[in-house]
Amino acid sequence: MDTQPTRATAPQPDEITREVVDLMANLVALFHREYEEAAAARSLTGAQAKVLALLRRGPMPMRQIAQTLSCEPSNITGIVDRLETRGFVTRQPDLQDRRVKLVAATGTGATASEELRESLNFAREPLAALGPDERTQLRDLLRRMLTGATGPGA
Numbered sequence: 001m002d003t004q005p006t007r008a009t010a011p012q013p014d015e016i017t018r019e020v021v022d023l024m025a026n027l028v029a030l031f032h033r034e035y036e037e038a039a040a041a042r043s044l045t046g047a048q049a050k051v052l053a054l055l056r057r058g059p060m061p062m063r064q065i066a067q068t069l070s071c072e073p074s075n076i077t078g079i080v081d082r083l084e085t086r087g088f089v090t091r092q093p094d095l096q097d098r099r100v101k102l103v104a105a106t107g108t109g110a111t112a113s114e115e116l117r118e119s120l121n122f123a124r125e126p127l128a129a130l131g132p133d134e135r136t137q138l139r140d141l142l143r144r145m146l147t148g149a150t151g152p153g154a
Contacts, residue, residue: 034122047079052113059104
């Protein structure tokens with residue numbers, strides 16, 4: 001009698017799942033291409049634009065920016081240095097922990113980020129083909145997928 005533990009095998013994706021994954025990958029590629037072009041039109045790198053977009057939530061520690069963007073803190077330091085030189089962000093001490101520096105968008109940085117966001121037509125046009133109920137359903141399904149992938153509250 002075999003007492004070796006058996007490993008559960010992941011279910012094999014069906015054709016619909018494969019097609020959905022391919023469609024999502026195509027949408028992500030389209031989004032990234034348009035995002036990079038919109039950033040470049042404002043003399044920003046994609047990474048700089050992403051940092052400014054994150055800062056719409058409010059000031060945040062550089063370590064949190066690095067974790068959110070899945071990159072090394074040293075990379076964020078260089079990005080923030082360049083944004084600060086251009087007057088898009090400032091560094092300020094965290095009132096809870098003065099060892100921590102918070103990065104905050106300036107008015108100029110917030111304006112640039114909002115202009116970039118408004119210039120993105122990537123989703124606006126394709127979503128216009130869906131009715132309000134369909135957009136709501138798509139939003140709800142995407143939220144559910146993200147919650148399943150990252151866990152509640154993530």
